[in-house]
Amino acid sequence: NAGVMQNPRHLVRRRGQEARLRCSPMKGHSHVYWYRQLPEEGLKFMVYLQKENIIDESGMPKERFSAEFPKEGPSILRIQQVVRGDSAAYFCASSRDRGIEKLFFGSGTQLSVL
Amino acid sequence: GIQVEQSPPDLILQEGANSTLRCNFSDSVNNLQWFHQNPWGQLINLFYIPSGTKQNGRLSATTVATERYSLLYISSSQTTDSGVYFCAVDGAGANSKLTFGKGITLSVRP
Numbered sequence: 001n002a003g004v005m006q007n008p009r010h011l012v013r014r015r016g017q018e019a020r021l022r023c024s025p026m027k028g029h030s031h032v033y034w035y036r037q038l039p040e041e042g043l044k045f046m047v048y049l050q051k052e053n054i055i056d057e058s059g060m061p062k063e064r065f066s067a068e069f070p071k072e073g074p075s076i077l078r079i080q081q082v083v084r085g086d087s088a089a090y091f092c093a094s095s096r097d098r099g100i101e102k103l104f105f106g107s108g109t110q111l112s113v114l
Numbered sequence: 115g116i117q118v119e120q121s122p123p124d125l126i127l128q129e130g131a132n133s134t135l136r137c138n139f140s141d142s143v144n145n146l147q148w149f150h151q152n153p154w155g156q157l158i159n160l161f162y163i164p165s166g167t168k169q170n171g172r173l174s175a176t177t178v179a180t181e182r183y184s185l186l187y188i189s190s191s192q193t194t195d196s197g198v199y200f201c202a203v204d205g206a207g208a209n210s211k212l213t214f215g216k217g218i219t220l221s222v223r224p
Contacts, residue, residue: 033211042200042214043157056211089155103147103202103212105157 004029004094005074006106013082014114021077021109025094032075033103034067037089049075050098082113116141116205120215127191127222135186135218137201145204146177147212148186152197160186160199191222 005024013019025032030051035043045059049069060067064082069075079086091108095101117140127133139146148160161168161175163184168175172191177184188195198219202212 035214042216043202043212045211045213048211059211091157101145102159102162104159105149107156110155 004092004104004106006090006092006109008109009107010110010112012112012114015083016081019079019082019086019111021079021090021092021111022074023077023092023094023106024074025092026104029094029096031095031098032069033093033095034075034077035091035093035105037091037108039088043091046077055098079111082111084113087111087113116143116203116213118201118203118213118215120199120201120218122218123216124219125221127220129191129193129222129224131191131222132187132189133191133220135188135199135220137184137186137215139182139184139201139203141182141205143179143182143203143205145212146184147202148175148184149200149202150195150197151200151217157200188220191220193222193224196220196222 007022032049034046037043047060047067048056064080066078089108089110091105093103093105119138121136146164147162150158163175163177165177165179172189174187198217200217202214
């Protein structure tokens with residue numbers, strides 16, 4: 001039973017480009033959470049999605065950031081027109097149900113903006 | 115929102131020593147989890163422990179929900195225990211999103 005899969009592991013973008021981060025939840029999990037980790041800090045909640053629905057996006061920046069979790073395929077976190085401040089590790093987690101017990105994280109995507 | 119404070123911020127141990135890591139939170143919680151982030155960045159879920167005590171090998175955790183704190187105990191530490199330990203909580207009505215503390219950086223020396 002594969003864990004939460006994220007790709008790419010590392011992503012390098014120049015300022016102004018788009019970044020697409022992918023997350024495939026654990027088998028049987030239909031709830032996905034995205035977190036961002038800046039250097040020397042804890043993880044900050046960004047968005048919580050179920051299949052085809054955004055449940056809570058209170059942690060998402062209002063501009064340039066979007067997330068989706070389609071009926072088929074992985075969840076995508078999309079950052080348009082990246083800036084240097086977007087450089088961070090982005091983690092995805094999944095759970096079977098709402099009202100999570102244990103949360104399982106993927107290995108993260110390290111985004112570097114040049 | 116709920117506040118999570120972890121202490122101490124940094125900890126250096128000699129291999130074989132024991133340690134206690136603390137997590138204080140500012141409000142009632144439905145969910146509390148401890149994570150270990152290894153030097154390669156991987157986050158490992160150690161415990162789901164909104165209350166009570168659990169043990170897993172050399173690690174154990176206790177949460178006293180009424181007093182709003184949790185403790186993670188590491189016994190007979192090993193160099194592989196090095197990394198950052200995070201406490202994360204889900205406040206009541208928080209819609210299942212976890213609020214993380216800033217972490218405790220543990221270095222175990224051989």
